[in-house]
Amino acid sequence: MTDHTPGASGNQPEEPKRADGSAAGAGDTPSAGVPPQQPYQQPYATQQFPHAQPWPSQAAMVSQPRARRGGLVAGMAVVALVAALVGGGIGGFVGYRLGGGDNSITSLDQSRPARSTSTAPQGSVQQVAEKVLPSVVQLQVLSTRGGGEGSGIVISRDGYILTNNHVVEGGRRGRITALFHDNRTAPVQVVGTDPKSDLAVVKADITGLTPAELGRSDDLPVGAPVVAIGSPFGLSGTVTSGIISAKNRPVRAGGESGSQDTVLNALQTDAAINPGNSGGPLVDMDGRVVGINSAIYSPGSGLEQAGSVGLGFAIPIDQASRIATELKDTGSATQTTLGVMITNGPQPGALVRDVVPGGPAEQAGIRSGELITKIDDRAILEPDALVAAVRSHAPGDRIRVTISGTGGDRTVDVTLTGQKG
Incomplete structure (x- = not known):
């Protein structure tokens, strides 16, 4: 990843641009005590913010007028429309006067509450x-x-x-x-x-x-x-x-x-x-x-x-x-160490390239060329997973390591140690 x-x-927020950023750390020596390997990476995928879709034009929202049928008919329609508008206006005015209320009051005219009544649920x-x-x-x-x-x-x-x-x-x-x-x-x-x-x-x-x-x-x-x-x-x-x-x-x-x-x-x-x-x-x-x-x-x-x-x-x-x-x-902090140098292997896991003399791995019988595939119940699919798993423990923790080698799979118990970083 x-x-x-x-x-x-x-210091200042930027306008939205392409969703990209600087590459993450380029170190290629994970230490689980743990040293060199090639970084595990996936190719970048470029993604852009979508362009805003334009609003439809007013012309597009209005249908085309039909063919004119005749001046008299059109004129009568206009007169009827004006009459309806006038009649509606008079009726509304009379209704307003008889009702005795001010229908122009809006939510904006209401007084605000003394404080927000919103409470935070548990x-x-x-x-x-x-x-x-x-x-x-x-x-x-x-x-x-x-x-x-x-x-x-x-x-x-x-x-x-x-x-x-x-x-x-x-x-x-x-x-x-x-x-x-x-x-x-x-x-x-x-x-x-x-x-x-x-x-x-x-x-x-x-x-x-x-x-x-x-x-x-x-x-x-x-x-x-x-x-x-x-x-x-x-x-x-x-x-x-x-x-x-x-x-x-x-x-x-x-x-x-x-x-x-x-x-x-x-x-x-x-x-x-x-x-x-x-x-x-x-x-x-x-x-x-x-x-x-x-x-x-x-x-x-x-x-x-x-x-x-x-x-x-x-x-x-x-x-x-x-x-x-x-x-x-x-x-300063103490780093938890397994005492191995690892790299990518021919199959999922962390390939032991070297073992630190006197370290926890050597004392447990782990040898160069073996593939670590599991820490306790956690699968180890690549070297960074081993580094992360070891660092999640404290010095003195005892873990069970599953190893794949020429003689088949085996498990060993390892007591992790600490090293001042």
């Missing part, structure tokens, strides 16, 4: 928005390469914010400002980043914020309704809704300058996500964060920023919260 990263958007998008909006920020980034916007999630009252690495990576050599829901602004400093997971924690010099409530993503069912909130194309506080379209979707997204090896084990959603939504929350209908919006797929191959086609991807909160805790406390 070819995907695009909706990071910092331009579990509605409106109620979710009211709960979550105070915890979402717009991040304005000014760097040597220009300016743009992304989104972030408040995780503490004193200014800690969780976002994407690709939103703030340029801010290390520039300036980052947070715009909060109550219209306060504050400068932001980068606390820690992890390009491999595309996550970052930053700190704003401010207090009295509303932290978001975090949920869980491991048992989130496909088809569950969700809400996305962020700053698409600089439009802060934008709320969209949809469902969880798929889970455990291996997505290769762009890292720093498109060179980082960023493979996400993503939640897929059809909620509208656009450039500038990156780093914002994907929440369930209880208003709990279940994902960090990070990437979109867009057909086309141009350089312009493309918009949503209903294929958005978010980092599951189970993985994001674990990494965010490390970033906040230590400034």
Whole structure:
């Protein structure tokens, strides 16, 4: 799958153009501990916004007049029409006077209610928005390469914010400002980043914020309704809704300058996500964060920023919260590793090209030339799927690996380890 990263958007919304965007990350060395391979891609498909259909002309809406039958008949018809109009006018006037009312009063003349009587039903998008909006920020980034916007999630009252690495990576050599829901602004400093997971924690010099409530993503069912909130194309506080379209979707997204090896084990959603939504929350209908919006797929191959086609991807909160805790406390994150170097094989799976000496795979008896086809109950169809599956676990987790080799299929138990990134 070819995907695009909706990071910092331009400052002004653009007129609708072709639905295309910059290519996703070009790194070709996934590390599941995990190294070189060719990126798994699909060809681009170009799609244009449809041209507006012209309104039919007035002439086309009027039928051709019939042939004239005679002046006298036509004149009588006109007289009859005038008489009918006059008669109708008199009757209407008399009826108005007898009725004693003013029929010219319209809805525009009525007084407005004291306040809106609309209430947010339990579990509605409106109620979710009211709960979550105070915890979402717009991040304005000014760097040597220009300016743009992304989104972030408040995780503490004193200014800690969780976002994407690709939103703030340029801010290390520039300036980052947070715009909060109550219209306060504050400068932001980068606390820690992890390009491999595309996550970052930053700190704003401010207090009295509303932290978001975090949920869980491991048992989130496909088809569950969700809400996305962020700053698409600089439009802060934008709320969209949809469902969880798929889970455990291996997505290769762009890292720093498109060179980082960023493979996400993503939640897929059809909620509208656009450039500038990156780093914002994907929440369930209880208003709990279940994902960090990070990437979109867009057909086309141009350089312009493309918009949503209903294929958005978010980092599951189970993985994001674990990494965010490390970033906040230590400034860096530990990468979960299997200890293999992989590439594409002759059939679906991840072909082991090399095994790291002393690593988890070697200790479990995995050898070069074998094909990994399954992690626990999850099928591994290509190398990125293995990378995504391994990174979805924490160091110390024990997994069952299914391997296809010259002696047939076998399974081994592997205890994953961690490596500081």
